[in-house]
Amino acid sequence: MSAPSTPSHPAGKASTHQLEQAAASDASITAIHQTLLREKPEPTEGFSPIPIFLLFVFSALIFVGGVYIAHYAGDFEPMAFDPSRGKQVASAEPAKPVDPMVLGGRLFNQNCAACHQVTGQGVPGSFPPLAGSEWVMGSEERLVRILLHGLSGPIEVEGKTYNGAMPAFGPKSGYRFNEQKIAAVLTYVRNSWGNTAPAVTPEKVKEIMAAVGDRPGPWTAAELDPFK
Amino acid sequence: MSSAPSLAAAIDPRTKMPQERAELHQIDESTRVLALIFLGTSAVWLLVGTIFALIASWKLHNPEFLSTQEWLTFGRVRTAHLNTVIYGWATNAGIGVSFWLMARLSRTLLRHAGILYVSGAAWNLAVIVGTFGILRGDGQPVEWLEFPRYVTPLLFVSYALIGVWGIITFRFRRGEHTYVSQWYLLAALFWFPWLYSIAQIMLVFAPTVGVIQALTNWWFAHNVLGLWFTPIGIAASYYFIPKVLGKPIHSYHLSVVGFWALAFFYNWAGVHHLIGGPIPVWVQSAGIVASLMMVIPVIVTAINHHLTVIGSFQQVWNSPTLRFIVFGAMNYTLASLLGSAMALRSVNSVTHFTHFTVGHAHHGMYSFFTMVMFGSIYYMLPRLLRKEWPSAFLINVHFWGTAAGITLYVVALSIGGWIQGMQMNDVKNYPDFLQIMVATKPWLFARTIAGLMIAVGHIAFVVSFVWILIKKRTVEETSPTLFNTPPTLSLKTS
Numbered sequence: 001m002s003a004p005s006t007p008s009h010p011a012g013k014a015s016t017h018q019l020e021q022a023a024a025s026d027a028s029i030t031a032i033h034q035t036l037l038r039e040k041p042e043p044t045e046g047f048s049p050i051p052i053f054l055l056f057v058f059s060a061l062i063f064v065g066g067v068y069i070a071h072y073a074g075d076f077e078p079m080a081f082d083p084s085r086g087k088q089v090a091s092a093e094p095a096k097p098v099d100p101m102v103l104g105g106r107l108f109n110q111n112c113a114a115c116h117q118v119t120g121q122g123v124p125g126s127f128p129p130l131a132g133s134e135w136v137m138g139s140e141e142r143l144v145r146i147l148l149h150g151l152s153g154p155i156e157v158e159g160k161t162y163n164g165a166m167p168a169f170g171p172k173s174g175y176r177f178n179e180q181k182i183a184a185v186l187t188y189v190r191n192s193w194g195n196t197a198p199a200v201t202p203e204k205v206k207e208i209m210a211a212v213g214d215r216p217g218p219w220t221a222a223e224l225d226p227f228k
Numbered sequence: 229m230s231s232a233p234s235l236a237a238a239i240d241p242r243t244k245m246p247q248e249r250a251e252l253h254q255i256d257e258s259t260r261v262l263a264l265i266f267l268g269t270s271a272v273w274l275l276v277g278t279i280f281a282l283i284a285s286w287k288l289h290n291p292e293f294l295s296t297q298e299w300l301t302f303g304r305v306r307t308a309h310l311n312t313v314i315y316g317w318a319t320n321a322g323i324g325v326s327f328w329l330m331a332r333l334s335r336t337l338l339r340h341a342g343i344l345y346v347s348g349a350a351w352n353l354a355v356i357v358g359t360f361g362i363l364r365g366d367g368q369p370v371e372w373l374e375f376p377r378y379v380t381p382l383l384f385v386s387y388a389l390i391g392v393w394g395i396i397t398f399r400f401r402r403g404e405h406t407y408v409s410q411w412y413l414l415a416a417l418f419w420f421p422w423l424y425s426i427a428q429i430m431l432v433f434a435p436t437v438g439v440i441q442a443l444t445n446w447w448f449a450h451n452v453l454g455l456w457f458t459p460i461g462i463a464a465s466y467y468f469i470p471k472v473l474g475k476p477i478h479s480y481h482l483s484v485v486g487f488w489a490l491a492f493f494y495n496w497a498g499v500h501h502l503i504g505g506p507i508p509v510w511v512q513s514a515g516i517v518a519s520l521m522m523v524i525p526v527i528v529t530a531i532n533h534h535l536t537v538i539g540s541f542q543q544v545w546n547s548p549t550l551r552f553i554v555f556g557a558m559n560y561t562l563a564s565l566l567g568s569a570m571a572l573r574s575v576n577s578v579t580h581f582t583h584f585t586v587g588h589a590h591h592g593m594y595s596f597f598t599m600v601m602f603g604s605i606y607y608m609l610p611r612l613l614r615k616e617w618p619s620a621f622l623i624n625v626h627f628w629g630t631a632a633g634i635t636l637y638v639v640a641l642s643i644g645g646w647i648q649g650m651q652m653n654d655v656k657n658y659p660d661f662l663q664i665m666v667a668t669k670p671w672l673f674a675r676t677i678a679g680l681m682i683a684v685g686h687i688a689f690v691v692s693f694v695w696i697l698i699k700k701r702t703v704e705e706t707s708p709t710l711f712n713t714p715p716t717l718s719l720k721t722s
Contacts, residue, residue, distance in 0.1 A: 039249050039611075042333070043470035045408065045480035054531075058524055065517040072516075072573075074509040083509050083573065109659045118659050 098180070100199065104188025107181055111169070112189075120193040126164065128157035131193035140186070140200050141227040144208045147182050149173075150218035168218060170209070179205040251335060258338040259328050260612045262348065264697075266324030267605055269352050271693050273316025276359075278683050280309035285676045289669050299363045307374045308362050314372070314452070315383070316355045318593070321601040322460040323348075323390055326413050328608060329467055330394055333410050334401030343393045350386035354379040370431050372449035377432050384424055391417045408483040412463035415491060419455040423448055439506055443499065450498030453592055458490070458560075461597045462529060464604045465557045469536050472550050472607070473543060478535040482528045489525035493518045500571035503580065519571030526564040533557045546710045548623045552603030555631055559595035563588065578653060583668060583675075584645025591638045594682075599630065602689065609693070610708060615701050617709035622692045624711065629685025637678035644671025 074080030109118060115127040122129035130136050135157060136143065150168035154161055169175040169182065177185070179202040186205075190197035284306040287293050294300045331338050338344075358375035361367065366376035375383065394417035398410065427448035430436050436444060470477045477483065499507065499515025537544060537554055544550040566588060570579050579585060606623065610616055617623060648668050651658040658664050 039252060040471060040474040042248060042252070043407065043409075043467055044476045045483065046476040046478055047481065048479040048535075050479065050481050050485065051531075054527070057527070061521060061523060065520055068517050068520070069510075069513055072509065072513040074513075076510045078508050080509050081506060083513065105659070106655060109655070109661075113660065 098184070100184040100187040101191065103181070104184035104186070105192075107177075107185045108188050111175065112185070115166075120189065120195075124160075126162070128155065128160075128162045128164075130189050131195060133157050133195075136189055137195055137197040139228055140198075140204060141208060142224050143186055143190075144182065144200065144205050145212060145219060145224060145227060147177070147186065148209060148212065149215050151221065151224075152218045153220045155221040165218065172214075179203075179209065248335075252332060255331050255335070255337055256328075256611045258341075259331055262338065262341060262344050263324050263328050263608065263612055265345075265348050266320050266327075267608070268693070268697075269348075270317050270320035270324060270601075271690050273312050273320060273355065274686055275690060277309055277313035277317055278679075278686050280305050280312060282676070282679050282683060284309050285672070285679050289672045289676065298365075304363050304365065304367070307367055308359055310372070311362060311374055312355065312359055313593075315358070315375070316352075318457060318597060318601070320351070321605070322457065322597075323351075325464055325601060325604045325608070326416070326460055327390070327394065327397070329409055329463060330397050330413050333407050333413075333467070334397050335403055336397060336400045338397075339400060340393060340396060343389050347386035347389035347393075350382055350389075354382040354386065358383075368432060370445055372445075372452060373427060373431060380428055380432065384421070384428060387424060388421045391421050407467075408477065408480075408487070409463035409467045411483075411487050412459035412466070415487075416456055416459035416463070419451070419459070423451050423455065439502075442502055442505065443507060443511070446498040446501040447495075448498075450501065451495060453589075454490075454494040454497065457593065457597045458494075461556065461560065461600045462486075462490075464600050465533055465553055465560075468549055468553050468604060468607055469533060469557070472547055473536065473540050475536065475540075478532045482532045486525045486528035486532065489521070489528065493521040493525070497522060497571070500576065503571070503573060503576045516571050516573065519568050522564060523568050526561060526568075530557075530561040534561075546712045548617070548620075548627070548709065548711065549603045549607040551627055551711070552599045552606065555627075556596045556599035556603065559591060559599070563591040563596055567592070578649035579645060580649070582645040582649040582652070583641045583671065584649060587638045587641030587645055590634065590641075594630075594634045595638065599634075602626070602630070605693075609696055613696060613701075615696055615699060617692060618695045618699055619692065620709050620711055622688045622695075623709070625688035626685045626692065629681050629683075629688065633678045633681030633685060636681065637675055640671050640674035640678065644668050644674075647671075 072083045074082070116122050116130050117127075120129060120131040128135075135146075135155075146166065148168060148170035150166050150173075152165040154163045156162075167173065167175070169177045169185075171178055182205045183200045183202040186200040189195065190200065283294065283300060284302060287295070287302045287305070291302075327338075327344065354375070358379040361376035361379065362374055366378075367374040368377060373380070394414060398414055401410075427444060430444045431441060431448070435441060466477060466483070496515055496518030499511055500519050503512050503516065505512075533554075534557070537550075537557075544554050569575055570585075570588060579588075606617065648664060651664045651667065652661075
């Protein structure tokens, strides 16, 4: 074997022919000369041994990997999603109680702050304030109903009249808040920005939900008067 | 008996391996047209991708920019950027470099060139149609697979042809020894059609349900980086570093460990994009451990590359090829180690869903892979065309524009992304999402500046590319274009 391809192959023949032609002319020999001389030999490999410290590093990595899998694989349960505990531990330990102020704060910032603002001050003329509002700190009967089904039309808050629409957040609305979320976010607004009012419990929310039942549209301020 | 060895012997009987060099020259001749087609189209796609990148980057801090043009909304431009640079630039350049390397290392002339002509034409046609499809709104909502479904079969067939070609060439190799670059190239040619076909079936044509979709998506997207671009980048580094320096690669044993560790661990690592998601926790932990284990092939490859380079920095600095490739190899080490760190739960909870991840993706794809491709092209074109690069100045502009630009890019997005992640995890002090978003603006602006620097580099590169294509071949050129010409020996009589 001496040519770069088998002699029967047409491409091999063609380039052999080219090379022979090239050999005929001085200029092309010079050109090939240049191309060849700038080319260093094809790369080869040395055979330095693997440093011993690397083997220690690899062993340490594999050890750490094994320990990690043993600790965080949730016993290879298909339904385990929490890295810190497997299924058995999860069922033995009761779930941590949720702090309504933390959950409520998060829900408020995600869903309410766009209109009522992070500071609870609302936007003058457009969105009523929650801080210091008699609606927020008043009866929870009224407040829970607003959150469940929304409120539209004129409403007087802290002596000013607003005319807008608040969306519904209840389980049948687009937001799908359950009683725990409604209780948490109301507890949050009743105890932030200087407001002080008793917390709203999920049980109370559930009771009101049962009392109202299905309702086609939002409340008006006048309709809520009986629940003051 | 062909005349090749005898001619080579006639040229210079004293050179150590005259026959090998004459063969290499013949092989280069046989690959010339195809290599120029792949590398030329890749350069065009590079420019197109850069334009999309600049538009998308500008929109991130000035959202009103071009927002009335439906075809140029952020979602489409950003997607067009990703797909043109991945499938237009990087894959075309990768294929061009791979088959040239494969032919050289197998010491065989380019066989069955027709396969490559067909697949090259089909591939570029598919990328053109696909990019238009994305811009007009036909894109698929799967990251890294956004090309509309009417072009993906064409992409797959043309790619499979290239794979077949690679295997044929490898089959007809000569010589006892298979060099390390060949392992990586051959593996990459197998891996990519496998990834692409599985992802197409499980995500597009017969979509799986629920979280399996997300899992398949990230398995695919991460493996395109790790099992397609990375092996080509490593193969090119393994070839050009010892080739230009003229010394052997540090250790064969390390190469073996590096290759098999990459092949074994990388496939698992993609899950780290879904940490904290509704995926069974053991799958996440397996992905994290695999990402951690990637330290093994990375360290091994780093030792092999960097210990080969050590002691020859002057040569690296003077050679355009090596300046790009060694920059790429160093960033491969850095980006991979950072990537392993980012897979740890504690770090991931900060960096996930922030600009940090975007910075990291560019670190791997640009600082490593793209720079290695630039270096390879600087080596290949003079051999293919038998002409020298016309201007060391342009190469300098290219190097500094891209190297400084991408470094600014990665540093800015890493710092900005880290701050963003810390703020998003701190609901108490940063309750307002918008406030966090506004705070990222200076970093995003720095990214546009970095993008402009990179664009200047790319323009210099394309000008060089066109110039070397059209310039006349002269006999006077005897030495390659270097940044500093080494001093020549001269006899002094005192």
